[in-house]
Amino acid sequence: MSVTNEEFVATISAGYTFAGPQIQLGAAILNGEVHKGAQVGIPLKMMNRHGLIAGATGSGKTKTLQILAEQLSQQGVPVLMMDVKGDLSGIAAVGVMNDKIQGRMDKVGIPYKLHASPVEFLTLSNEKGTRLRATVTEFGPVLFSKILELNDVQQGVVSLIFKYCDDNRLPLLDLSDFKKTLQFLTNEGKASIQQDYGSISSASTGTIMRKILELEQQDAELFFGEPSFEVDELLRKDAQGQGMVSIMRLVDIQDKPKLFSTFMLQLLAEVYATFPEVGDLDKPKLTIFIDEAHLIFDSATQTLLNQIETTIKLIRSKGVGIFFITQNPSDVPNSILGQLGLKIQHALRAFTAKDRKDIKLTSENFPLSKFYVIDQVLTNMGIGEAFVTGLNDKGIPTPLAYTMLRAPESRMDVLTEDEINYIAFNSKIISKYNKTIDRESAYEILNDKIEQFNNSKQEVAADKPAPRGV
Structure with a gap:
């Protein structure tokens, strides 16, 4: 492709210039060169248009999720993250500067300041954190x-x-x-x-x-049970106005997709039923990141998929953005992919004929670009690089940008057990939800009825006269 660097920078710069605050992702790449003048970002107000982060194992999806979550939190937007692999807790700790990070940030030309986000650990099971229940x-x-x-x-x-x-x-x-x-x-x-x-x-x-x-x-x-978790707890901010990052610890339910699907459906239904209509805000009320999204879709029936699709369509008006993280875009049904405004596509690997077909199909789902042969770039991306396309502040798709992503400002590693214990122990809501309420319910009431029913049968039998002998 015969294009000049000046033409490339002008196209990307014009496509990614927005009014108002934004999430900074990095700088665009052309012919192996990172162009500081071609900054890539997402308008904060468009983060309720939903999105997808995809790519092969080890390509940098988790760090991309971390970049989005920490910047949302810094700008006062609460975040809920599904941590299936147990590798998202580092967002609660300040990162560590090194030559590799400094070199990346120098290339993309974005200021870098080490930072930690306020975190609440949540759990569906017996993991450390605030228990989630619903009746x-x-x-x-x-x-x-x-x-x-x-x-x-x-x-x-x-x-x-x-x-x-x-x-x-x-x-x-x-x-x-x-x-x-x-x-x-x-x-x-x-x-x-x-x-x-x-x-x-x-x-x-x-x-x-x-x-x-x-x-x-x-x-x-x-x-299932009480006390029920109130979804308004997900909207909390800390004393500095940063959005709370609620991390759902799911490391022990990777082999329980039914439980994961049950939780997600109930949560989305409760959020939709509880949150008022707000229309288009300057920034979302809440963003939800669903890691290992294939766990929801792999075993889902068509009825379940229809329910998810309907929720995705409607929940935006509640000020909520939903982002799916998975290895391949084909893990997400087309009916839902069509609802996603932001796509961040990391490298894909071509080991089999099916892989090559998937890569070809993925490349066809991106906007046409005169700067890239998309399917070739997809297999040659480095770690922390991705194709990005989203919506500008007027809702118009942005040009496809092969992007070197910035580094997260929080720790790019997991917390220690002691650090997790400290955050869980100091939670302001854990005492409210980590208690067992066993009030009288249908089980106890019906047991009493059954006992009365059986007693009455015995009394009737006892009152019957004994049969006369022949």
Whole structure:
């Protein structure tokens, strides 16, 4: 391609010049040369347009996520990050300057100041941090049925159970409550519900019970219950006005995609239901980064995918941006990829014929560029380099820029166990959520009813006269 450096710098500079604050990503590269005059960034106000960070293992995706999260926090935007691999905690500590970092920052021409972000550790299980829980009632019959992958008839049974519990003031707090209600309505309470609610087939109840047991095998009972986590906790800032970076520690659920999907759906549904409509703000209210996004999509049914797609479309109006991090863009369904305004594509590796096809397809999803042969550049990028394209402050796509990314200002390594313990111990909300509440719910109330039912049967049997002898 015959283009001059001046033409390249002018094109990139014009495409990435915005009014208002921005997230600084780095400087554009042409023919192996980094051009300081071709700065690449993202308008802060466009960070609720969602995005994708993709690339092969070791290409620098985690550090890119760190760059985005720490700059959002510095500009007062709270962040929620899903830490599946356990390598995001370093954002809580000040980074360390060395010659390699200094050399990179000199090349991109961006000022560098070591910095740490305020962090809250969250957990779905027994990891260190503030516990996240939600009640079955908060899911509602539709979402709960989608998680269990039920058909229309089975979903009708779930709706009946929710209605019965609501009418009879039976709190559905955890999975034990739901199972006990299902068992009660199938056995002791079967006759009492038929007139008002209709009958329940044993085939449907058997399927629903098996689905719940499948969920329990992934330790979902740790997630269902009280106290429920209030999503407004994700919007906190520290005394200096920095957005809180909430890190969801998920290292122990990599092999439990059902639990991960359940959590994500409930969280997004709760955020959408709770947050008010705000339209276009100067900056997002919250940004959510979902690492290892394939864990959500790999085993998702079409119904589940439709739910996620709908949420992604609508949640932007709540001031929330969602970013997926995965190895290959093909891990994310096309219907969702089409909703993403920012794409940061690190290197891809061509080891197989399928890899080469994926690279070709990925290259075709980027804007045309007279500066790059996209599929060739994708396989030759170094660590910490990526193609970037987003939306400018008017919503117009920016030109494709092969970018040397800046270095994070926080630690590019994990915290020690003692450092994690210190942050968790000093949390302002951990005492609120890391306690067990076992109030009377459907399980206990129905156990009492079953006991009364059995006692009455025994009394009737005892009152019957003994049969006369022949």
